[in-house]
Amino acid sequence: xxxxxxxxxxxxxxxxxxxxxxxxxxxxxxxxxxxxxxxxxxxxxxxxxxxxxxxxxxxxxxxxxxxxxxxxxxxxxxxxxxxxxxxxxxxxxxxxxxxxxxxxxxxxxxxxxxxxxxxxxxxxxxxxxxxxxxxxxxxxxxxxxxxxxxxxxxxxxxxxxxxxxxxxxxxxxxxxxxxxxxxxxxxxxxxxxxxxxxxxxxxxxxxxxxxxxxxxxxxxxxxxxxxxxxxxxxxxxxxxxxxxxxxxxxxxxxxxxxxxxxxxxxxxxxxxxxxxxxxxxxxxxxxxxxxxxxxxxxxxxxxxxxxxxxxxxxxxxxxxxxxxxxxxxxxxxxxxxxxxxxxxxxxxxxxxxxxx
Amino acid sequence: xxxxxxxxxxxxxxxxxxxxxxxxxxxxxxxxxxxxxxxxxxxxxxxxxxxxxxxxxxxxxxxxxxxxxxxxxxxxxxxxxxxxxxxxxxxxxxxxxxxxxxxxxxxxxxxxxxxxxxxxxxxxxxxxxxxxxxxxxxxxxxxxxxxxxxxxxxxxxxxxxxxxxxxxxxxxxxxxxxxxxxxxxxxxxxxxxxxxxxxxxxxxxxxxxxxxxxxxxxxxxxxxxxxxxxxxxxxxxxxxxxxxxxxxxxxxxxxxxxxxxxxxxxxxxxxxxxxxxxxxxxxxxxxxxxxxxxxxxxxxxxxxxxxxxxxxxxxxxxxxxxxxxxxxxxxxxxxxxx
Numbered sequence: 306x307x308x309x310x311x312x313x314x315x316x317x318x319x320x321x322x323x324x325x326x327x328x329x330x331x332x333x334x335x336x337x338x339x340x341x342x343x344x345x346x347x348x349x350x351x352x353x354x355x356x357x358x359x360x361x362x363x364x365x366x367x368x369x370x371x372x373x374x375x376x377x378x379x380x381x382x383x384x385x386x387x388x389x390x391x392x393x394x395x396x397x398x399x400x401x402x403x404x405x406x407x408x409x410x411x412x413x414x415x416x417x418x419x420x421x422x423x424x425x426x427x428x429x430x431x432x433x434x435x436x437x438x439x440x441x442x443x444x445x446x447x448x449x450x451x452x453x454x455x456x457x458x459x460x461x462x463x464x465x466x467x468x469x470x471x472x473x474x475x476x477x478x479x480x481x482x483x484x485x486x487x488x489x490x491x492x493x494x495x496x497x498x499x500x501x502x503x504x505x506x507x508x509x510x511x512x513x514x515x516x517x518x519x520x521x522x523x524x525x526x527x528x529x530x531x532x533x534x535x536x537x538x539x540x541x542x543x544x545x546x547x548x549x550x551x552x553x554x555x556x557x558x559x560x561x562x563x564x565x566x567x568x569x570x571x572x573x574x575x576x577x578x579x580x581x582x583x584x585x586x587x588x589x590x591x592x593x594x595x596x597x598x599x600x601x602x603x604x605x606x607x608x609x610x611x612x613x614x615x616x617x618x619x620x621x622x623x624x625x626x627x628x629x630x631x632x633x634x635x636x637x638x639x640x641x642x643x644x645x646x647x648x649x650x651x652x653x654x655x656x657x658x659x660x661x
Numbered sequence: 662x663x664x665x666x667x668x669x670x671x672x673x674x675x676x677x678x679x680x681x682x683x684x685x686x687x688x689x690x691x692x693x694x695x696x697x698x699x700x701x702x703x704x705x706x707x708x709x710x711x712x713x714x715x716x717x718x719x720x721x722x723x724x725x726x727x728x729x730x731x732x733x734x735x736x737x738x739x740x741x742x743x744x745x746x747x748x749x750x751x752x753x754x755x756x757x758x759x760x761x762x763x764x765x766x767x768x769x770x771x772x773x774x775x776x777x778x779x780x781x782x783x784x785x786x787x788x789x790x791x792x793x794x795x796x797x798x799x800x801x802x803x804x805x806x807x808x809x810x811x812x813x814x815x816x817x818x819x820x821x822x823x824x825x826x827x828x829x830x831x832x833x834x835x836x837x838x839x840x841x842x843x844x845x846x847x848x849x850x851x852x853x854x855x856x857x858x859x860x861x862x863x864x865x866x867x868x869x870x871x872x873x874x875x876x877x878x879x880x881x882x883x884x885x886x887x888x889x890x891x892x893x894x895x896x897x898x899x900x901x902x903x904x905x906x907x908x909x910x911x912x913x914x915x916x917x918x919x920x921x922x923x924x925x926x927x928x929x930x931x932x933x934x935x936x937x938x939x940x941x942x943x944x945x946x947x948x949x950x951x952x953x954x955x956x957x958x959x960x961x962x963x964x965x966x967x968x969x970x971x972x973x974x975x976x977x978x979x980x981x982x983x984x985x986x987x988x989x990x991x992x993x994x995x996x997x998x999x
Contacts, residue, residue: 350981521979657985660971
């Protein structure tokens with residue numbers, strides 16, 4: 306009936322003690338995944354770490370790294386092209402140059418929150434006279450479901466369905482961020498899909514990392530492995546989430562994505578263009594590409610000049626160092642994307658941090 | 662089911678004529694019958710001996726039927742529990758129905774039956790009512806408003822501003838079950854989990870607690886916004902901090918699983934049969950003993966303490982011994998759950 310777990314296991318207690326009292330060379334560990342960031346704050350894991358261990362929150366929240374220009378295009382789809390725009394709820398309040406999707410909806414546009422891309426495809430099937438666009442953002446974990454929705458639309462003859470892609474891939478981000486950290490805490494869910502190959506490749510390049518799960522115990526244990534191996538001076542790649550992550554990953558998902566999409570250059574908010582870090586629909590599926598169908602121009606969008614989301618995403622500053630943090634920029638009235646998303650670093654700082 | 666009523670409620674059932682009286686007679690009078698409920702314009706009631714408490718609440722839950730209850734049961738529990746929080750014994754209730762044209766008569770019958778059974782469980786009577794029928798799309802099946810009058814127990818002084826540093830914080834059972842059951846009943850998420858609502862009227866267990874410990878400081882029912890919202894309200898009203906031990910917060914494993922998948926915090930999911938109770942620490946065991954004898958509150962337990970530190974904030978002591986804030990109730994679009 307309850308989640309009572311009074312008393313931690315002895316091994317977990319030992320691990321906590323190790324991380325608390327670690328006195329080796331200073332070490333920076335970057336968690337690349339927004340869900341990790343959120344869980345690390347929710348569990349208060351930073352508080353138990355020795356001052357020699359620094360956690361950096363990387364660019365792993367798909368909403369946070371989606372550029373303002375993407376929101377502008379989505380708003381244009383809903384307002385100027387008269388499309389029904391379907392999106393994950395997190396994107397609703399991300400500020401665009403002029404307005405957010407939430408504001409567009411208030412102004413009368415047809416913007417709907419869905420929980421899976423397939424729900425958007427269903428809406429298209431049920432409303433053959435409407436153009437229905439799904440906003441495909443996300444990493445390797447969500448890209449397969451967007452591909453599946455396209456696959457279903459073809460099978461259902463739903464040619465009024467399309468997706469606006471801003472899908473991103475992790476390996477390019479690892480490459481771009483590898484100088485900002487000593488160790489990566491790799492996202493377990495991403496590697497459940499892609500397998501361990503990308504992490505092994507980083508190891509060969511001399512970049513260390515541990516694939517981690519998402520509970521307090523899994524995070525503590527991954528951090529302990531990372532710091533111990535770092536202290537021993539090794540370059541390493543460890544799968545600390547073997548109950549979910551296998552060496553090969555999900556071959557079925559990989560095959561589906563390969564069939565429907567191909568790599569492309571992509572814009573990351575605050576970081577800029579990273580070569581081959583995005584995914585777009587293959588030419589043969591371009592009928593389902595909203596950017597092609599509606600001939601949408603590429604726009605970069607304008608961010609609030611005071612907002613330091615870009616630096617936060619790269620671990621160059623803490624949210625509390627941003628002049629807007631907690632003053633003009635709050636979860637209720639977000640200025641930057643890192644405050645909008647529940648997985649954003651600024652939001653996690655704001656919601657959980659500062660206990661006296 | 663009656664022969665005199667058609668299978669569906671129509672606008673004519675709200676027009677005040679013959680069909681209205683058939684509806685009243687065949688459903689409401691059948692279940693709610695008592696000496697105070699008459700065909701006259703108002704109920705005439707004996708005056709209670711002590712001060713009275715009065716409360717009103719509207720119920721619009723969607724869907725109207727969910728695992729563990731329906732809107733009828735909810736409409737009685739909600740107002741009964743509001744009175745209960747003030748230490749007032751529920752005596753009389755009124756109810757007003759707004760029915761969407763086309764509602765199945767059998768459903769209305771089930772709703773009224775659940776109301777009567779729940780009221781009887783508490784010993785409260787329905788003394789007046791009203792029925793309106795609106796056009797298709799102007800309501801969602803049925804909306805119910807109930808208003809209740811209760812008589813205050815002597816010697817109790819309950820208010821949100823009464824929490825004191827050092828007090829114990831209790832919940833009367835596992836949290837977030839109603840909100841989770843309603844979310845799942847909507848079938849939006851395609852999640853297959855068995856969760857039933859905690860919907861229950863709590864006068865009997867709470868009055869037993871007040872008898873055992875009349876100096877309880879605060880009692881609040883954790884409905885919309887859940888236990889987390891109630892705790893923040895109390896922290897603000899009493900200008901105190903609240904420290905919770907994450908491992909002591911009772912959560913049904915199925916609810917915890919659903920919350921994990923959807924990224925929800927169980928403390929912010931609605932309950933409809935759970936109280937947050939705050940009292941001097943030395944009274945906590947007495948209250949737990951008194952309440953755990955009742956089925957609806959057998960899971961009563963202490964989840965935290967009131968502190969001077971971190972005023973107006975709720976702090977979580979996490980599983981690994983760190984302290985984080987429970988995020989303040991946010992602006993998420995929460996579904997209609999009550």
